[in-house]
Amino acid sequence: MGAGVASAPPRGREERLRDTRRRLETDVDLWVATSGSQDGVHLVPLSYLWDGSVFLISTPRASVTGRNLLGDGRVRLSLGTTRDVVIVDGAAEPVDTAELGDERRAAFATRTGFDPSGIAEPYQYFVIRPRRILAWREANELRGRVLMRDGSWLD
């Protein structure tokens, strides 16, 4: 992070929690970072559905992200810009389409504008449970950036 730009005063925890929850609810895409023994580190943008406690994503089973997450569920997500960051460390678990249920699949398709059931290529849904959430804008917000620890919001 550069220090060249005059920064606004740092937000307190309450404001960060509010901004962060609003972003999780209103954004459509996030960055998904995964790693695997075969392909190494990977990073792609994907659309998601946030239900207030977990993220739902869908990606081709055979994609690098799909293979990585099936091998090692540890995932790091980011939302926002490099100067208004939300970062999530979480655990991804594959979910069968049947297990997911019609309502949730429809909610995902509505939210993302994308329904993997209409595609010939086999897709895999993953539920991502956040364990740790961080949020900051500039360097003066690095202190106090932890908003969730061990899966619990610090509010």
Add this chain to the structure above:
Amino acid sequence: MGAGVASAPPRGREERLRDTRRRLETDVDLWVATSGSQDGVHLVPLSYLWDGSVFLISTPRASVTGRNLLGDGRVRLSLGTTRDVVIVDGAAEPVDTAELGDERRAAFATRTGFDPSGIAEPYQYFVIRPRRILAWREANELRGRVLMRDGSWLD
């Protein structure tokens, strides 16, 4: 990626190359994805200097990104937004401050607004050489997204 938004027609290669090079030259921050056996996958925003062929970044030696890159130089970078993406697969190599030279250190500090030599915590510079560069906006630009292969621009 969602398909809900009406998309502009896909850019041709020439336009993508021009847009991508301009972004590399003008942006200040990028996302850096790394992985390591101890900490798993990691993702942070960092400021960078692009000299036309390699990226220069700097991060605390003891940070997760620093440790990961010292252990495994494979790195994936992203610039732009989730709907106007530039993605770089590259190899990071640590560079000593002396080896880097005064001119390059000064250029880095000017570009990023950040001079690690003024900080007590030990920082490490890394040079990242791109091997593969991709760029796309919406789903209709996935075809033709490869702009660099094996370190050579496809122009």
